[in-house]
Amino acid sequence: MRASKIYLHTLKEVSSEIEKTSEKLLIRGSMMRKVGGSYAYLPLGNRVIEKINKIAKKVFDEAGIQEFTMLSPASEEIYTQLVKKDLKSYKQLPFGFYQVQTGCRNLENKKGSIHFSIATFDKDLEGLNQHFEDLHTIYTEIFEKCGLPTVQVKDIHNAEEILSGKFVGFSDEGKEEIALCKECGYKATRKRARSIVDLPKQDAGMFPLEEVYTPNVKTIEELNQFLDVAEERLMKCLLLKGEDQFVAAFIRGDRDLNLTKLEDGLNLEPMTLTFAEAEDVERITGAKTGFAGPIGIKDVTIVVDDEVVQMKNAIAGGNKTDYHIKNVNYERDFKADYILDIKTIKEGDKCPNCNGHISIERANHLGEIKKLKTDYSQKIGATFIDAFGKEQPVFMGKYTLDITKVLSGIADAHHDESGIIWPMRVAPFHTIVTIVNAKKEEQVLLGEKIYKTLLDADIEVLLDDRNERAGAKFKDADLLGIPVSITVGKRAAEGIVEFKLRDQEEKQEITYDEAIGNVVDLF
Ligand SMILES: [Zn+2]
Incomplete structure (x- = not known):
């Protein structure tokens, strides 16, 4: 095909809304x-x-x-x-x-x-x-x-x-x-x-439960600031509503709940759990929202993340408005209906197969x-x-x-700052033949000759016969990303062309016959 005839409108830049x-x-x-x-x-x-x-x-x-x-x-x-x-x-x-x-x-x-x-x-x-x-x-x-x-x-x-x-x-x-x-x-x-849970062993024993007055402290962030303890020591309780049950899910304070894993683990259809309304939370916990905890919670399916089981002397909601409880320990203070991995995995977690870094x-x-x-x-x-x-x-x-x-x-994997570098099998054309100056007869004649020879050899070739500046044509050739480029320029009268592969820097000045031979050899 001829560049002068096809729909070819390269752009110097794109609008800022295009990010990828x-x-x-x-x-x-x-x-x-x-x-x-x-x-x-x-x-x-x-x-x-x-x-x-x-x-x-x-x-x-x-x-x-x-x-x-x-x-x-x-x-x-x-x-x-x-x-x-x-x-x-x-x-x-x-x-x-x-x-x-x-x-x-x-x-x-x-x-x-x-x-x-x-x-x-x-x-x-x-x-x-x-x-x-x-x-x-x-x-x-x-x-x-x-x-x-x-x-x-x-x-x-x-x-x-x-x-x-x-x-x-x-x-x-x-x-x-x-x-x-x-x-x-x-x-x-x-x-x-x-991931697998591999918390460092804590030597400290289990301390007695202790109620702490935490007025209006409802979120993990607020609790973290109010008590000045690391989020890893806090226990988060999330109440969810299913089709015929309420679920209380317990995860560590620094974790995010993974709803998909929770639903999978409970054998529920996807998207059947939603966060419980405030009135349900208040009824279940007997407290305003933000104070739900594991001790004394009733009429819910209790799902405890496997990491929470290993927490020692954690701080959790007290199921009492404005109160939290210190030194909460699994087994001694509460039990789960299910112990599951329900946390969203994060960088640095341990691989379930080999304990490696995720x-x-x-x-x-x-x-x-x-x-x-x-x-x-x-x-x-x-x-x-x-x-x-x-x-x-x-x-x-x-x-x-x-x-x-x-x-x-493919475009993502194969490009440089000048444009895409198409792998041969998917390239829009195999070869581009660029006539540097479309007003010079010897360049046009040689360009046409190479173009026809390659077409006869079943090579998909684009002939850049446009009456454009040479610089613009070279830029376009890079943007189009066609794997092989033959440039017909000043030495056309001697039958010499420039041969270049899009993915390499090196340019060769060779006879047009050699250039054609090089292209044919690629197939
Ligand atoms: Zn691994």
């Missing part, structure tokens, strides 16, 4: 625009997306997971209803299919995305587990081929079995928080990451894999007849792969 490096680079490089609260991928960016799609489709097809098209939004229900129409015998299983969707996946995600939505169907759990592993391999292969460094993060629920996993690319600007142990490689989303890293979410088992097939009646003539619900897996996130992940 990858977005800045994609916008400056004329690949993307932000419009109407969402994104538009311009023709150059679209070429990259098409390449990522092509790589992904090929890997899925090879694995026997086929593309199909459905006009309604892809939901688990619709997939199940679709399969129900044809599924009769175990002999039809296993199979899987995918579709590429553009737009908003759900109401919360108004920004929209281009994503692969994949579903697999198996006759039993063993088959589903195999598909789950296969999808892991498929995703890894796709990311590798796109030149994107990624890791898989398993979402660990309380159950022994891993039910879901995410793929992320580490990035300082990522939204997802991942707890990572560099010693053993343990990785989990911060939402579900666990660090919290930021990452971008690229895709997820999830076992649905027979949740939907039982509900919707997607069944088959097994080898023994018995009707069985089909085992399902549901997976997503976000191509737009893959695109920004």
Whole structure:
């Protein structure tokens, strides 16, 4: 293609509301625009997306997971209803299919995305587990081929079995928080990451309980100031309301409650616990809010974080307005219905596998894999007849792969201060041929000749034939990030061009034949 004809509008700078490096680079490089609260991928960016799609489709097809098209939004229900129409015998299983969707996946995600939505169907759990592993391999292969460094993060629920996993690319600007142990490689989303409790042994014995007058001191911060003791010595009580119960959760004063882990631990559906209203707190504790504590609390499910169990002579709410209690000790003074790990993990916590240092890293979410088992097939009646003539619900897996996130992940991982450096496989073009001065006939002739030769060799080439300043053209070439650059300039009459790879500093002055040969050799 010719730069003079395509939609090419690079920008020197972007508006200050654009914060992410990858977005800045994609916008400056004329690949993307932000419009109407969402994104538009311009023709150059679209070429990259098409390449990522092509790589992904090929890997899925090879694995026997086929593309199909459905006009309604892809939901688990619709997939199940679709399969129900044809599924009769175990002999039809296993199979899987995918579709590429553009737009908003759900109401919360108004920004929209281009994503692969994949579903697999198996006759039993063993088959589903195999598909789950296969999808892991498929995703890894796709990311590798796109030149994107990624890791898989398993979402660990309380159950022994891993039910879901995410793929992320580490990035300082990522939204997802991942707890990572560099010693053993343990990785989990911060939402579900666990740690082991390893508090230093305290030799002091247990002191007698002591009531302290703490007028109007309601929060941990206020208590911390009022009593001048470290937050680690305070015990925090959070009262929550469930569908048919109240839950009192106890964590150390410096900790944050992890609602997901609490719900997982109590085997509750996600988002079923909410913070109790003031009137409920007052009824349960017999005190105004801010003075809830473990001693004498009634008619609630008491969940104690495993760290609290090891606290000695802690300070907790007194269940009496304006009072706290000193020297509270687990077991002697109160007992739990459940001892669970319900704290949000933080930097420096101990790895559950090896006791190593946990660090919290930021990452971008690229895709997820999830076992649905027979949740939907039982509900919707997607069944088959097994080898023994018995009707069985089909085992399902549901997976997503976000191509737009893959695109920004690549830009994030491959760039310098001048622009993106696309890996060859996903680059919008393989080679850019720049005619330095479009008014010089010998430069135009040689540029055209190289362009045609490369096109004939099936190389995707962009000819910069625009009547622009040389400096502007070079800047654009860097912003576009095309891996190979051939510059036709002053020595065109001698047949000499400049050859350069985008990811290297070195420039070579060589004959145009050698330059063409170098490009062809790359494939
Ligand atoms: Zn570890």
